[in-house]
Amino acid sequence: MKSFLSFIKKYDSIIIHRHVNPDGDALASQFSLKELIKLNFPDKKVYAVGDECPKYLSSIFPKLDVINNSIYKNSLVIVVDTANKDRISDDNWKFGQFILKIDHHVFVEKYANLEIIEENASSCAEVIAKIIFEEKKLKINKEIAKFLMVGIITDTGRFLYKNTKKDSFYYSYKLLEEGVNLESIYKEIYKKDDKMIKFSGYIMLKYKNKGEISYIVLKKGIEKKFKINFNEATSMVNLIFGGKNTKYALYAIWNSNEKLYKISLRSKSKPINKVANKFNGGGHKNAAGAKAKNKREIKKMIGELEKNSES
Ligand SMILES: [Mn+2]
Structure with missing residues (x-):
């Protein structure tokens, strides 16, 4: 110091x-x-x-x-x-x-x-x-x-x-x-505007479960539909992380500037930063970020999370 x-x-x-x-x-x-x-x-x-x-x-x-x-x-x-x-x-x-x-x-x-x-x-x-x-x-x-x-x-x-x-x-x-x-x-x-409350509701309604993983891959251009910007639409991963059977969460949103999906990953116990590293990302043991070119890569990432959960 x-x-x-x-x-x-x-x-x-x-x-x-x-x-x-x-x-x-x-x-x-x-x-x-x-x-x-x-x-x-x-x-x-x-x-x-x-x-x-x-x-x-x-x-x-x-x-x-x-x-x-x-x-x-x-x-x-x-x-x-x-x-x-x-x-x-x-x-x-x-x-x-x-x-x-x-x-x-x-x-x-x-x-x-x-x-x-x-x-x-x-x-x-x-x-x-x-x-x-x-x-x-x-x-x-x-x-x-x-x-x-x-x-x-x-x-x-x-x-x-x-x-x-x-x-x-x-x-x-x-x-x-x-x-x-x-x-x-x-x-x-923590003041919220109505647009964000509605967007949160959309995410909570639309996310899916696969085993211990809760995930959502948002449609391209979703920001426009809710009249919010990319930053507002990103990092809402914690909304889908609360389920009692959920151990991992994956939140994917299309970044039209970078032409790739920006992924937020969460884990309640086992570290996921190694999974993130494999997909151009990094972060903490329980919270990390990654990137994917297309939905096929996101599927792979979900596969890696499943492997992670079995290991
Ligand atoms: Mn920080």
């Missing part, structure tokens, strides 16, 4: 990246670090870059920075919440003078000069909170604490998922001590 600070001290310009299609934890990690560095080292220039923030989080996080590429060669680049380099939003990350990774995903590949990975942490925000509270000299404020809280809340599904551990509560306690208002965060994140 000491080395983390020494690198921050060394650079006047710091650019923070995270994964594509950012979730609450990716943005929380990015903006908490940005504000943390600005607060403790006011002379430094800090930027948070990447693709668009999803609508449901846009009231919580500030706007992303758009920067000139020439800044990179003298900058420290920090990549948060991203296990493999293909998932980093904005290819310019590699032009940084020094690359630092902070993550909590299962290790996939080394792409940074220095990697701080805590596989047992619920979220990348929890890793950052740990760094802050262990490094007693760092100042924190309510805004930073709020961002970190959002990261822990969203990655643990409000302290519901299996990645919720003692430390998740310990650091949440420390963050609440900074004056974070939990109720207002919940209100901001």
